[in-house]
Amino acid sequence: MPSVYFQTFGCQMNAADSDAVRDLLFRRGFTLGATHDESDLIVVNTCSVREAAERRAKSRIAEFARGKKRRRGQRLWVIGCMAQRLGDALAAEIPGVDLVVGAGQIGRMDEVIDAQFPARPADGGDRPPSEIFSKTAASDFVPIMRGCDNFCAYCVVPYVRGREQSMPYDDIEAAVKKKVDAGIKEVTFLGQNVNSYSHNGIDFPELLRGMARIGGLERIRFTTSHPKDCTERLIDVMASSRKFASHIHLPAQAGSDRVLGLMNRGYTSSSYVGLLDMIRKHIPYADITSDLLVGFPTESGAEFRETLELAREARFTAAFMFAYSPREGTAAAAMPETIDRTEKMARLSELIDLQTGITREIYDSAVGTELEVLITERQRKRDRAWMGQDAGCKRVLINCDGLESGMIIKARAVGSSGMTLLAEKKQCFMSTFKTL
Numbered sequence: 001m002p003s004v005y006f007q008t009f010g011c012q013m014n015a016a017d018s019d020a021v022r023d024l025l026f027r028r029g030f031t032l033g034a035t036h037d038e039s040d041l042i043v044v045n046t047c048s049v050r051e052a053a054e055r056r057a058k059s060r061i062a063e064f065a066r067g068k069k070r071r072r073g074q075r076l077w078v079i080g081c082m083a084q085r086l087g088d089a090l091a092a093e094i095p096g097v098d099l100v101v102g103a104g105q106i107g108r109m110d111e112v113i114d115a116q117f118p119a120r121p122a123d124g125g126d127r128p129p130s131e132i133f134s135k136t137a138a139s140d141f142v143p144i145m146r147g148c149d150n151f152c153a154y155c156v157v158p159y160v161r162g163r164e165q166s167m168p169y170d171d172i173e174a175a176v177k178k179k180v181d182a183g184i185k186e187v188t189f190l191g192q193n194v195n196s197y198s199h200n201g202i203d204f205p206e207l208l209r210g211m212a213r214i215g216g217l218e219r220i221r222f223t224t225s226h227p228k229d230c231t232e233r234l235i236d237v238m239a240s241s242r243k244f245a246s247h248i249h250l251p252a253q254a255g256s257d258r259v260l261g262l263m264n265r266g267y268t269s270s271s272y273v274g275l276l277d278m279i280r281k282h283i284p285y286a287d288i289t290s291d292l293l294v295g296f297p298t299e300s301g302a303e304f305r306e307t308l309e310l311a312r313e314a315r316f317t318a319a320f321m322f323a324y325s326p327r328e329g330t331a332a333a334a335m336p337e338t339i340d341r342t343e344k345m346a347r348l349s350e351l352i353d354l355q356t357g358i359t360r361e362i363y364d365s366a367v368g369t370e371l372e373v374l375i376t377e378r379q380r381k382r383d384r385a386w387m388g389q390d391a392g393c394k395r396v397l398i399n400c401d402g403l404e405s406g407m408i409i410k411a412r413a414v415g416s417s418g419m420t421l422l423a424e425k426k427q428c429f430m431s432t433f434k435t436l
């Protein structure tokens, strides 16, 4: 049987897309190859969000392309956001790339694969779930919308992913039920801006309400929420059922109103802080996480300190922090780059130091509390150490026999490393949450 090897860069949407392409190939008899050398097909799913992401993907693709000569007949496909941005120029730049399929064409991948492997028709059936989900039996992603209409000035995503498109409610429900039947306990709904989900009059809070009724689905997460579209109705729904994780990822990007305006984010620092207060009023223990971007064109030192101030006030459980990288074709790429790389990196490391300290304080203060942990994976082969996640977004390590991924257990946090909680099992239960 032919085998395929995946290398996926970028966000969770890319991970979900790779899984979808993998399933299409499985239906044509492919198996997963253990290494790229041994595989008949290599698929690289790429990201364009920062220049470094493209550089990394390109060097990996070039490496695969060079290695190809060693095995006759091996094919190399490049898909995803960079494939969309550069198109066939990518194949011209890196000889050895056989096929380039942009993120916008992922929905047509079935036809593309048929054209590439005419002798391998899909059998129409699915492989046994145990085979597909053997790596993480606990949690999986479900895209509910694609694309983005927000055009934040720095961001390439609307260009490579196109306009917002929400999926029909029934299709989402069917996808979730299929995963639950296969043993998945937790789903994460994905979109560049899930709050703007809208299909046939159903909006995001209503979609969530419906999904919480699905029996056997124990935990629901979603990402990413845009602050300008995060309503009290949404937070109300989150607070209405224990099935919803008490976690929201709400990228703030910056603390200065002038910079937020230039970024085209549609909120101010104080309206953002007001949003956090509203969320914490409904869900006092909510883990709130963020993305923060430093070194946006013309950001002054004082404006950067407003980002530090915001992070101090917001007390994010964790944040992804980035140095601005100009992306061709975006509005910000036309602005003067006023901050050199050294200064950008200095700002980034100051921010990271601050946030790392806040994350540590939040983890440390959870010691002694009771947690509900979804066990997701064994830390090392045959070890008794298991990784999981609490009802918010905290990583939890439990040393215990008799656990399995997919279990939800009650545990007590007994220690903290500053970015992981160490916990002891109290009792194991398969939850019987009341539906809405």
Ligand code: SAH
Binding pocket: 049, 050, 154, 155, 156, 157, 191, 192, 193, 224, 225, 226, 251, 253, 291, 292, 293, 322, 323, 324, 325, 326, 327
């Ligand atoms: N849709 C999501 C984010 C997608 S990109 C949202 O709106 O939150 C993930 C993060 O990458 C962004 O939140 C931003 O912080 C960062 N990012 C996007 N473009 C960037 C750029 N040009 N340079 C550096 N970081 C960038």
Ligand code: SF4
Binding pocket: 148, 149, 150, 151, 152, 155, 156, 157, 158, 192, 193, 226
């Ligand atoms: Fe990019 Fe902004 Fe859209 Fe997020 S909301 S994907 S940051 S344009």
Ligand code: F3S
Binding pocket: 009, 010, 011, 012, 013, 014, 046, 047, 048, 049, 080, 081, 156, 157, 160, 161
């Ligand atoms: Fe990257 Fe595309 Fe995601 S640009 S962040 S992989 S949507």
